[in-house]
Amino acid sequence: MAELIVALDVPSRAEVAATLRRLGDAVDFYKIGLELFSAEGPDVVRLVKDAGKRVFLDLKLHDIPRTVERAVHSIGRLGVELATIHASGGRAMIRAAADAAATFGASAPKILAVTCLTSLDQGDLDDFGVARAMPDQVEALGLLAVANGADGIVCSPKEVAAMNRALIPAAQGRPVVFVTPGVRPAGASVGDQKRVATPAGAVRDGATHLVVGRPILEASDPVAAAMAIRAEMSAAAQ
Ligand code: C5P
Secondary structure, eight states: OOEEEEEOOOSSHHHHHHHHHHHGGGOOEEEEEHHHHHHHTHHHHHHHHHTTOEEEEEEEEOSOHHHHHHHHHHHHHTTOSEEEEEGGGOHHHHHHHHHHHHTTGGGOOEEEEEOSOTTOOHHHHHHHTOOSOHHHHHHHHHHHHHHTTOOEEEOOTTTHHHHHHHHHHHTTTSOOEEEEOOBOOTTSOOTTOSSOBOHHHHHHTTOSEEEEOHHHHTSSSHHHHHHHHHHHHHHHHO
16 A cells, blocks of 8 residues: 655744644654755654654765765664665665665665656756666666665656566565655646656556655645545555
């Protein structure tokens, strides 16, 4: 059954506390990203955990293997369930992250790789000297990540079916996590997202976790919005 993760895209501890209160039992999994973590530090992870919630820490680590290994040790101690790295950090960096996570045993954070940021286009790949077409580059980086111990990837809902086809056989029986942002219930405002899918579409295409921000946080009734998305996800999983 796919899981709903709400993006805590708010700037301060006070707004985190208000969001947790407002959403209550309707949401039990939250994504903390760079803005909030840079403003409030690891204490904000503790705040969300102390409210009994699960945490996806989206810091997109990309550095030399030793630095990433040590960062993943710190992240593991916070007790988060999911954490992100950039696959383009290379095989040794991915392996360092996976090995550091594994030292936490049953409570290890799952390491998710970002392949190509969706803000990049073919022109950016040209700048990097990458000759592959974007979908091939996304797939190659996804395969590199899984081959070197990553537990899954973050990808757009438009890529998730192809990535399921490529990565599940490569994982040789190990479960693969597919996290997709860019999810919009039918009729919701698209905002700045360009390649969106409905919750049902993303689940049917093989997403295991959906990250949703504004369609819930900016709804006039956020609890109803979250419950409607969860209902759509479970109907699609039947
Ligand atoms: O408000 P919205 O539902 O668009 O929020 C989606 C979340 O997922 C945001 O935290 C955003 O930064 C993140 N994200 C994204 N697209 C990506 C990667 C991450 O929207 N390609």
